[in-house]
Amino acid sequence: MGFRIVQVSDLHLSRDRAYFFDNWDVFVGLIRDDPPDLVVVSGDLSFDGWGDPAALAFAREQIARLEAPVRVLPGNHDIGECPAGPRPGRAVTQAHHRRFLDLFGEDRWTVALGAWTLIGIDSEIFQSGLEAEAAQRLWLEATLAETAGPVALFMHKPPYLDDPDDERVTAGWCDPRSRRWLFGLIDRHDVRVVGCGHLHIWRHVRRGGVDIVWAPSTSFVNADERKPDHGGTHRVGFVDYRLEGTEAEIRFVEPALFANIDLRNWFRSGRSALHLPPRPLCRTNNESG
Numbered sequence: 193m194g195f196r197i198v199q200v201s202d203l204h205l206s207r208d209r210a211y212f213f214d215n216w217d218v219f220v221g222l223i224r225d226d227p228p229d230l231v232v233v234s235g236d237l238s239f240d241g242w243g244d245p246a247a248l249a250f251a252r253e254q255i256a257r258l259e260a261p262v263r264v265l266p267g268n269h270d271i272g273e274c275p276a277g278p279r280p281g282r283a284v285t286q287a288h289h290r291r292f293l294d295l296f297g298e299d300r301w302t303v304a305l306g307a308w309t310l311i312g313i314d315s316e317i318f319q320s321g322l323e324a325e326a327a328q329r330l331w332l333e334a335t336l337a338e339t340a341g342p343v344a345l346f347m348h349k350p351p352y353l354d355d356p357d358d359e360r361v362t363a364g365w366c367d368p369r370s371r372r373w374l375f376g377l378i379d380r381h382d383v384r385v386v387g388c389g390h391l392h393i394w395r396h397v398r399r400g401g402v403d404i405v406w407a408p409s410t411s412f413v414n415a416d417e418r419k420p421d422h423g424g425t426h427r428v429g430f431v432d433y434r435l436e437g438t439e440a441e442i443r444f445v446e447p448a449l450f451a452n453i454d455l456r457n458w459f460r461s462g463r464s465a466l467h468l469p470p471r472p473l474c475r476t477n478n479e480s481g
């Protein structure tokens with residue numbers, strides 16, 4: 193018997209900056225009409241949960257609308273990120289981490305589906321120095337050691353862009369020290385898939401026997417002309433995984449009713465998406481559920 197997983201990423205939901213709500217609403221309907229065995233939400237659930245707890249609570253209400261089993265991971269917009277990176281002003285703290293756990297449950301998890309084990313980890317605490325980072329390391333090492341059969345690993349930040357030996361510390365992908373640890377584990381165990389988000393692109397490459405998947409966002413196309421192109425396809429959508437035996441078939445899905453919001457006009461002003469002015473949700477049919 194086969195299994196179907198949907199990975200959805202970078203929802204950037206907010207009640208008062210509801211620019212990206214419509215695609216999310218379409219997604220909720222698609223899951224209701226054709227529920228998969230699991231939905232993995234790979235981070236940046238909120239527009240700015242780091243700075244605004246209400247945005248994280250709103251994202252929690254929205255995730256609860258999904259009529260399928262769901263596992264959630266945090267992104268940098270939800271809890272912040274590694275303070276050693278280029279955005280130290282939005283560092284993850286114990287308080288931000290705890291707030292996420294209180295709303296969504298554990299930020300590391302396993303799900304068994306047939307021969308497969310799906311594992312979610314929190315990439316935003318990498319290089320944070322938090323106790324949770326050390327605990328996650330031990331947990332992942334022990335979990336992989338006792339797992340038989342193929343593994344699909346999910347996290348928010350991509351492990352790298354093009355070069356697994358890239359030593360640059362950027363906001364775009366994992367710190368090289370964390371990546372070395374992670375790939376050391378991946379290479380010793382039967383990890384077949386690494387699914388991530390964060391760059392708002394669809395991209396699928398193979399490294400050795402591992403499929404590395406960049407899930408697109410449901411929110412906006414992050415085609416920022418000030419930064420180097422991250423490759424891949426700058427479109428909104430989600431990822432569909434079909435697991436048959438020990439094989440995985442991976443597909444980019446672009447629903448007909450997903451509108452591609454391109455924020456390049458805004459980025460030309462030199463501001464980030466976080467600086468977008470209020471645009472409240474004005475819906476009477478689905479205020480929160």
Ligand SMILES: [Fe+2]
Pocket residue numbers: 202204236267269390391392409
């Ligand atoms: Fe994002």
Ligand SMILES: [Fe+2]
Pocket residue numbers: 235236267268269348389390391
């Ligand atoms: Fe992100």
